[in-house]
Amino acid sequence: MAPAIPQTFSTFNIPPTRRHVDTIDFLLGRPSLELLPEALRPSARSFLSYLATLPASAPHQCPACASRSISLAIPAGSRGLRRDGYYCRNCNKRFNVLSGTPLRLLRSEDKWKPWMSYRFQGFSQELIATFLGISNKASMTWSRAFMEAMADYDADLHRWWEDHQSTQVSELTDEVEEALEACVAALAELTVLTDRHCPYCGSSSNQVLTSRRATEYQCHGCGRRYNNLTETPLSHIQHKELWPEYLRLLVVGYHDTEIGERLGLSKSLTNLWRQRFLEFMQPRWPLLAHWTLWQWSRRRASSSGEPLP
Structure with missing residues (x-):
C-alpha cells in the first residue's frame, strides 16, 4: 500500500529558509491535479x-509474442524473486508483469504513485527525492521511465505533460487564463478605486485626498491616512x-x-x-x-540557459 502524502512540510526533516517552507506548504495544500487541464485530470488519476496497482497485478499476455497462453511458473518469494514469474506456452519465454515495460528496472513500487503525484503537483525531481528518501539519480531515472509509461498509457496526457516540461513558454490552461485575466483586472481596479474602506479600523467613512501617485484617504474613524495599496503585498x-x-x-x-531586461527593471526589483x-x-x-511557482521553478531548474522567446 502506497504511503499517504504528507500535508505539511514539517513532516520532512529538511532545514530550508522560512520562505521555502511557506512555499512548499502552500503547494502541498493545493489539489494535486489542478495544474492539469480539467479534461486530462481523469486520465491523470487513472495513470x-x-x-499503484501494476506491480501487484497479473499480466494478460506475453510481452514477447502477445500470446494469451500463459501460466504462473514461479510464485513471488521463490528463488529470490520479488514478483510472480510467468511462462509463455507459445514462445517458451519467462517474464513478469513488468517485463517489456519502461518500469521493469525500477524498485520501491510503493513510492511510484506518490512520486508521480508530487510531480503533477509541481515539485521538482530533486525535492521529490528528498520527500521520498530516494537518490537524485533514482528520481531522474523514474522521471524518464514514468514519461515513457505515460506515453504508452495515454497519448494526450503525455503530450500535454511533455510540452510543459520544456524550457519554452507553456500554454496556459483555460482555468489559469481566467484567473490571470481576473487578477489583471483587479490590478487595474486598484488604480481607479476611490471608495476603499480603512484597512486599520474597517470604517467606510473617509475623505478622499488628492495625490500624484495614488488615491489617498483620511479615515474619519481612526484618523489615519491610507491609499488603495496600504496593508497589501503591493x-x-x-x-x-x-x-x-x-x-x-x-x-x-x-x-x-x-523580465528585468524586457521591462527595464533591476534584478533586485524584479x-x-x-x-x-x-x-x-x-x-x-x-x-x-500555484501555476506561477511551478513554471518559475521548472525553468529555474533547467540547465539550458536559453532565453525565452
Whole structure:
C-alpha cells in the first residue's frame, strides 16, 4: 500500500529558509491535479492508479509474442524473486508483469504513485527525492521511465505533460487564463478605486485626498491616512503601468533577469516584485500562484540557459 502524502512540510526533516517552507506548504495544500487541464485530470488519476496497482497485478499476455497462453511458473518469494514469474506456452519465454515495460528496472513500487503525484503537483525531481528518501539519480531515472509509461498509457496526457516540461513558454490552461485575466483586472481596479474602506479600523467613512501617485484617504474613524495599496503585498511597489505586463511574464515562466531586461527593471526589483505578487495572488487566485511557482521553478531548474522567446 502506497504511503499517504504528507500535508505539511514539517513532516520532512529538511532545514530550508522560512520562505521555502511557506512555499512548499502552500503547494502541498493545493489539489494535486489542478495544474492539469480539467479534461486530462481523469486520465491523470487513472495513470496514478495504474502505477499503484501494476506491480501487484497479473499480466494478460506475453510481452514477447502477445500470446494469451500463459501460466504462473514461479510464485513471488521463490528463488529470490520479488514478483510472480510467468511462462509463455507459445514462445517458451519467462517474464513478469513488468517485463517489456519502461518500469521493469525500477524498485520501491510503493513510492511510484506518490512520486508521480508530487510531480503533477509541481515539485521538482530533486525535492521529490528528498520527500521520498530516494537518490537524485533514482528520481531522474523514474522521471524518464514514468514519461515513457505515460506515453504508452495515454497519448494526450503525455503530450500535454511533455510540452510543459520544456524550457519554452507553456500554454496556459483555460482555468489559469481566467484567473490571470481576473487578477489583471483587479490590478487595474486598484488604480481607479476611490471608495476603499480603512484597512486599520474597517470604517467606510473617509475623505478622499488628492495625490500624484495614488488615491489617498483620511479615515474619519481612526484618523489615519491610507491609499488603495496600504496593508497589501503591493504597498510601496511603484511603476503601476508595468504591473499587467509583469504579471503575464511572471505567470508564463519568465525569470527575474529576463523580465528585468524586457521591462527595464533591476534584478533586485524584479525579485522583490515576484515575492510580493505571489503574496497578492495566493489568497484570491491560488491556482494562478500555484501555476506561477511551478513554471518559475521548472525553468529555474533547467540547465539550458536559453532565453525565452
